[in-house]
Amino acid sequence: MRIYEDLRGMQTRLVALQYAVVLGLSLLAAHFWYLQVLRGRHFRDLAENNLRRAVPIAAPRGLLLDRKGRVLVENRASFNIVVVPEHGESVDTTVARLAHLLASGEAHIRERIARRDAPFRPIIVKSDASFADVAALEAHRLEMPEASVDVVPLRSYPLASAAAHCLGRVGEVSDRQLQSPDFADLAPGDLVGQAGVESQYNRSLMGRDGLRRLIVNSRGVEVAETDRQPPVDGPNLTLTLDTDLQKAMDQAFHGRAGSAVALDPETGEILAMTSTPGFDPNIFSTSVEPALWSRLSTDPATPLMNRVIQGQYAPGSLFKVVTATAALEEGVITPQTTFYCPGYLSIYGTVFHCHKAAGHGVLNVQRALQQSCNVFFWEVGVRLEIERIARYAKMLGLGAPTGVDLPHEASGLMPSPEWKERTQKTKWYAGETVSVAIGQGQVTVTPLQMARVAAFMATGRLPRPHLVKAIGGVPVPLVESPVLPFKAATLAAVREGMRAVVGEQGTGLRAQIPGISICGKTGSAQVVAHSVLARHSGTEAFLPHGWFLAFAPQERPRIALAVLVEHGGSGGEAAAPVAREILARYFGVAAPGSPTVAGLVDTEQ
Amino acid sequence: MAIDRRLLLNIDWVMLGAAILLALIGVATIHSATHGGAAANLYLKQCALLGLGLVGLVIALSVDYRRLADRALPLYVAAVAALTYVLVFGPRIAGTRRWFVVAGLQVQPSELTKIVAAILVAKVFSEVRKESLGLADVLAPGAVIGLLVLLIAAEPDLGTAFCLVPLFLTVAFLAGLRLRAILGLGVVLAVVGGVGWQYALKDYQKTRIYTFLDPSLDPKGAGYQKIQSQIAVGSGGLMGKGYGKGSQSQLGYLPARHTDFIFSVLAEELGLVGVAVVLGLYLLVLWRALETAQLARDRVGAFLAAGLAALLAFQVVYNVAMVAGLVPVKGLPLPLMSYGGASILSTLLGIGLIINVRMRRFAN
Numbered sequence: 020m021r022i023y024e025d026l027r028g029m030q031t032r033l034v035a036l037q038y039a040v041v042l043g044l045s046l047l048a049a050h051f052w053y054l055q056v057l058r059g060r061h062f063r064d065l066a067e068n069n070l071r072r073a074v075p076i077a078a079p080r081g082l083l084l085d086r087k088g089r090v091l092v093e094n095r096a097s098f099n100i101v102v103v104p105e106h107g108e109s110v111d112t113t114v115a116r117l118a119h120l121l122a123s124g125e126a127h128i129r130e131r132i133a134r135r136d137a138p139f140r141p142i143i144v145k146s147d148a149s150f151a152d153v154a155a156l157e158a159h160r161l162e163m164p165e166a167s168v169d170v171v172p173l174r175s176y177p178l179a180s181a182a183a184h185c186l187g188r189v190g191e192v193s194d195r196q197l198q199s200p201d202f203a204d205l206a207p208g209d210l211v212g213q214a215g216v217e218s219q220y221n222r223s224l225m226g227r228d229g230l231r232r233l234i235v236n237s238r239g240v241e242v243a244e245t246d247r248q249p250p251v252d253g254p255n256l257t258l259t260l261d262t263d264l265q266k267a268m269d270q271a272f273h274g275r276a277g278s279a280v281a282l283d284p285e286t287g288e289i290l291a292m293t294s295t296p297g298f299d300p301n302i303f304s305t306s307v308e309p310a311l312w313s314r315l316s317t318d319p320a321t322p323l324m325n326r327v328i329q330g331q332y333a334p335g336s337l338f339k340v341v342t343a344t345a346a347l348e349e350g351v352i353t354p355q356t357t358f359y360c361p362g363y364l365s366i367y368g369t370v371f372h373c374h375k376a377a378g379h380g381v382l383n384v385q386r387a388l389q390q391s392c393n394v395f396f397w398e399v400g401v402r403l404e405i406e407r408i409a410r411y412a413k414m415l416g417l418g419a420p421t422g423v424d425l426p427h428e429a430s431g432l433m434p435s436p437e438w439k440e441r442t443q444k445t446k447w448y449a450g451e452t453v454s455v456a457i458g459q460g461q462v463t464v465t466p467l468q469m470a471r472v473a474a475f476m477a478t479g480r481l482p483r484p485h486l487v488k489a490i491g492g493v494p495v496p497l498v499e500s501p502v503l504p505f506k507a508a509t510l511a512a513v514r515e516g517m518r519a520v521v522g523e524q525g526t527g528l529r530a531q532i533p534g535i536s537i538c539g540k541t542g543s544a545q546v547v548a549h550s551v552l553a554r555h556s557g558t559e560a561f562l563p564h565g566w567f568l569a570f571a572p573q574e575r576p577r578i579a580l581a582v583l584v585e586h587g588g589s590g591g592e593a594a595a596p597v598a599r600e601i602l603a604r605y606f607g608v609a610a611p612g613s614p615t616v617a618g619l620v621d622t623e624q
Numbered sequence: 625m626a627i628d629r630r631l632l633l634n635i636d637w638v639m640l641g642a643a644i645l646l647a648l649i650g651v652a653t654i655h656s657a658t659h660g661g662a663a664a665n666l667y668l669k670q671c672a673l674l675g676l677g678l679v680g681l682v683i684a685l686s687v688d689y690r691r692l693a694d695r696a697l698p699l700y701v702a703a704v705a706a707l708t709y710v711l712v713f714g715p716r717i718a719g720t721r722r723w724f725v726v727a728g729l730q731v732q733p734s735e736l737t738k739i740v741a742a743i744l745v746a747k748v749f750s751e752v753r754k755e756s757l758g759l760a761d762v763l764a765p766g767a768v769i770g771l772l773v774l775l776i777a778a779e780p781d782l783g784t785a786f787c788l789v790p791l792f793l794t795v796a797f798l799a800g801l802r803l804r805a806i807l808g809l810g811v812v813l814a815v816v817g818g819v820g821w822q823y824a825l826k827d828y829q830k831t832r833i834y835t836f837l838d839p840s841l842d843p844k845g846a847g848y849q850k851i852q853s854q855i856a857v858g859s860g861g862l863m864g865k866g867y868g869k870g871s872q873s874q875l876g877y878l879p880a881r882h883t884d885f886i887f888s889v890l891a892e893e894l895g896l897v898g899v900a901v902v903l904g905l906y907l908l909v910l911w912r913a914l915e916t917a918q919l920a921r922d923r924v925g926a927f928l929a930a931g932l933a934a935l936l937a938f939q940v941v942y943n944v945a946m947v948a949g950l951v952p953v954k955g956l957p958l959p960l961m962s963y964g965g966a967s968i969l970s971t972l973l974g975i976g977l978i979i980n981v982r983m984r985r986f987a988n
Contacts (some may be wrong), residue, residue: 028755029917029926031796036794036912036930040937044907048900054858054948055896062858069855070871237876356858 050213072243073142078226079172081253083216085188085262086288086488090554092186092217094172097305098148100156102139104132113412114604116163120155121145134194134207143208146305147173164240174210174217174304180297181269182260184325185289185425185486187215188300190307201469213303214475215325216256216486218426223490254491259288267604268293275586277564278326278466279601280484284474284570284579286497287482289423291601328421328428331463332583335542335590336391336526337566338412338458339512340476341575343384345411346399347509352534354512357383360394367450371397388516389525391541393457400456405447408455409435414503416471416481417464422498423484431468456540468583473568476538477576479503514538518573521595529568530595535606536573539598541590542566544583562586565593571602578605634686634983639912641799642905643960643975647674647968649902650886650961657866657882658890666963673965677972684976686719688984692977693924696740696747700768703740706733707775732966733791734784735775738935739973741772741788747928749799756828757801762848765794780826783956787938789813793935798917849879852950856885864895875920882963884955887947902961906940909975916982933972 053484054062083092100121107113111134118125121144128144144166145152153168162381174189187508189211196202201222202211211225212218234243268279268291282292298315315323324330346352352500362378364371373379379392387395400408412418418433432438434455436447454460467484475481482500489495522525527539543563545552565587570579580598587593651674655667691975706724709837710733723730748765766899767812769792797806854873855943865871870892872878881889891899913933943958945951957964959971 028800029923033918033926033930035912037911040910040914043908043937043941044903047941047948048903050948050950051857051891051896051899054854055861055891055899058858059861060857063861065855066871069877070875234875242875316663455658
């Protein structure tokens with residue numbers, strides 16, 4: 020039996036359903052049109068963002084070479100653990116896992132992540148990581164797409180603490196530096212020079228970082244490289260330093276605090292520069308521990324300070340070469356002019372004592388320099404008066420920075436009535452001139468300024484001290500050093516006096532090296548009054564700083580030198596032997612025996 | 625039981641062809657989505673499953689649908705038993721109990737339950753001889769289907785469970801349920817939904833809904849899938865990036881790309897053109913299915929074809945809308961295209977039943 024049911028009522032509803040389906044699918048298609056055509060560009064950008072990464076390639080910093088091309092500062096490969104938190108699940112899990120893998124503090128990692136300035140910028144969470152760290156991370160590569168290992172060049176200083184102040188050090192760019200326009204293109208974690216040549220020539224040494232454009236999958240693993248801009252290596256800097264002399268200079272101090280600097284008197288090239296105590300710049304190449312930093316920066320022995328350009332000391336008797344030059348040039352004395360030293364000078368109602376109580380007798384300027392007679396230079400100073408002394412001192416570069424290519428150079432101080440009026444609102448007393456004439460009072464100088472004075476005495480020119488000979492093989496042009504229009508007889512007389520210093524009866528006899536005509540001058544910078552020193556003769560901190568400046572050989576000077584031994588006592592005793600060791604090394608004289616000191620009747624003050 | 629030769633002539637070759645074409649596009653897209661990885665031969669497995677599904681389809685169309693409808697009650701009892709068994713004894717996989725294993729095969733009873741539910745709903749409403757139905761008339765059938773919904777939702781598998789709701793509503797609508805009653809049912813569902821939100825939903829499900837409303841809450845979590853899928857779809861553009869060349873699909877940014885998000889891969893690699901072709905094919909299948917309901921010789925056949933069409937339509941629309949970022953991410957596969965044996969088997973069984981209804985429209 021066939022039973023046909025009445026299905027008519029349903030037909031309309033079925034047709035309605037059919038059109039509902041057409042409508043639904045059409046609306047969906049329209050939405051795809053919106054997504055794929057109208058907003059296609061937006062989503063294509065997002066897709067590109069997903070898969071493209073730009074990874075910088077660190078440009079190796081330029082090397083520092085000595086004047087003969089020997090390596091002073093180089094780069095070695097090291098591993099940095101970097102992280103891009105956006106590629107991980109959450110910052111918390113990233114921090115917890117890294118702290119576990121690297122056995123390091125969560126707070127430290129969190130702090131570093133908080134410092135970064137832009138999203139998707141890789142953050143260094145550990146620099147110079149060990150092989151164990153790298154292995155631990157690689158083993159968990161798949162669980163941690165946000166972390167990776169970067170191979171980067173790390174700064175290495177084979178000389179360690181020798182020349183540390185001069186070469187400087189590198190360190191992560193500080194938050195304050197990032198604020199300045201000079202460092203605007205850098206990111207936290209980037210290494211920049213923080214002292215010495217590394218800082219002065221930082222821009223040049225850095226070169227320019229390269230860039231790799233990568234395609235990565237959803238786990239952050241590199242799939243392909245689409246573009247590579249190679250880094251531009253920082254050019255090598257050829258310095259004026261001589262590694263051998265530098266080491267010899269460092270050793271000549273035998274652990275005592277002080278500083279020394281040697282110049283080529285013709286050009287002003289710095290052949291060696293030492294400041295002790297020093298530090299090992301290698302420890303700064305990665306992020307330095309805060310405890311170590313605070314220990315170094317608050318150490319009363321100031322190991323981070325470059326005493327050659329930042330130490331400001333009274334020149335003591337070194338200043339007598341300045342006074343002598345001024346007096347001869349001004350015609351206040353001639354080389355033949357003599358004064359009588361009875362052991363004291365009574366002037367302005369005060370009695371000043373020469374360091375040789377019995378007196379030096381009758382002496383001309385040559386003998387006065389040789390024996391460092393105070394009375395002679397008091398007599399001369401009183402006749403010159405302060406203005407002329409100050410003028411000549413300034414002509415010889417005192418009281419102003421030398422312009423050396425190192426950061427933070429101190430200027431020293433050359434006092435004058437005008438200066439005193441301006442800064443202390445008081446009149447100049449004639450008695451002060453007496454002090455200044457022999458390098459006491461308020462005069463201060465840096466060792467580098469005195470080495471430059473030695474260079475002037477050697478050549479008659481005042482060269483600009485500098486450390487960089489060539490950048491990337493291209494010689495740096497010399498700054499022409501002005502010839503000071505002094506009379507030949509002036510310099511000849513001072514040189515004769517300086518020559519006599521390093522000889523029989525000279526105060527610098529201990530600097531003598533047979534066969535080499537060394538011209539020198541001793542000096543002592545008092546740190547306390549004579550009366551205090553007499554009462555505490557055993558207290559090293561009250562001993563004067565010993566000075567020695569020299570150039571050699573007299574006929575054709577090749578080296579100008581200043582040495583300062585802090586609290587070393589007299590210059591002749593403390594500084595001259597150091598100078599002798601340095602000069603012996605420079606002239607290739609093997610370990611000369613110390614010259615006899617018999618007959619050396621006095622030690623100048 | 626031999627099939628009458630005359631019946632073969634009445635097979636809806638258009639719908640069958642469209643369905644097989646969709647399944648083959650699915651196989652090709654699965655190949656593109658997986659060829660680089662460890663599961664590179666999944667497309668072959670899918671081919672085998674498709675073959676198995678076609679066998680199922682042939683079986684489904686060879687038995688007269690009226691004889692199946694007469695056995696609706698035993699089928700229902702079997703489905704409830706299987707779902708209960710899974711809930712109690714099924715292995716716990718990723719926090720859910722959805723499968724049991726028979727002779728080495730994973731069986732997912734909830735997929736087959738959809739077919740059973742379609743047969744049951746058709747049978748129940750074909751017995752109701754009224755011009756117009758009120759709420760009271762659908763309460764009993766609603767409770768019967770509601771049990772299945774609850775059992776599946778408890779696994780939990782909310783996506784599949786919810787599929788039964790449009791199936792039920794569509795057949796009830798065709799059976800004469802008044803529009804006012806449908807609105808009333810909507811209110812009831814809203815209340816049940818509200819209570820369910822409070823007491824039944826797991827935290828991860830709530831999170832999914834929250835992050836659907838604001839994906840940036842959790843760009844690496846539940847919102848990640850929606851964002852990445854939208855990027856894949858949108859970056860495909862008009863013509864697509866080319867087969868096998870979608871960066872989102874190939875570099876692994878797209879999750880579940882060979883299963884629930886297969887349509888993203890298609891949209892990324894073949895563009896709006898590919899989307900239009902595939903949606904057109906689905907429209908053809910659904911159009912023919914609803915046409916079958918109009919041609920059916922009896923109410924049970926019409927309700928069966930329409931119910932199965934509603935089931936299919938809901939899954940297609942929901943999955944495609946999910947891929948486009950329009951609705952929350954649910955574990956709902958795209959019928960015929962997503963990788964997975966249970967889904968393709970149940971879909972082809974359903975299509976077999978629709979063809980069954982159409983080819984027997986003249987026969988006694």
